[in-house]
Amino acid sequence: MTISALPPSIFLIIGAFLVPFLKGNLKKLFVLALLLVTLVSFLNMETGTYWQVQFLDMTLVLGRVDKLSFVFGITSCSSK
Secondary structure (H helix, E strand, O other), X not given: OXXXXXXXXXXXXXXXXXXXXXXXXXXXXXXXXXXXXXHHHHHOXXXXXXXXXXXXXXXXXXXXXXXXXXXXXXXXXXXX
């Protein structure tokens, strides 16, 4: 499984469980690394739809990247 096969937010979700166990500079570096990994993962996504799930005869699209969502995704990754 490659890094692009995972939703970028999964790194923040998993990392959030580990942050309370860290202290001081290690905690700051870990949070910065989480944000950088999330940003790199998001920047590697190409235009299209990702993570489609069939549910009750409908297709749920859990990730879609187009030009507008790409701009907002970069802004949200860099503003934290």
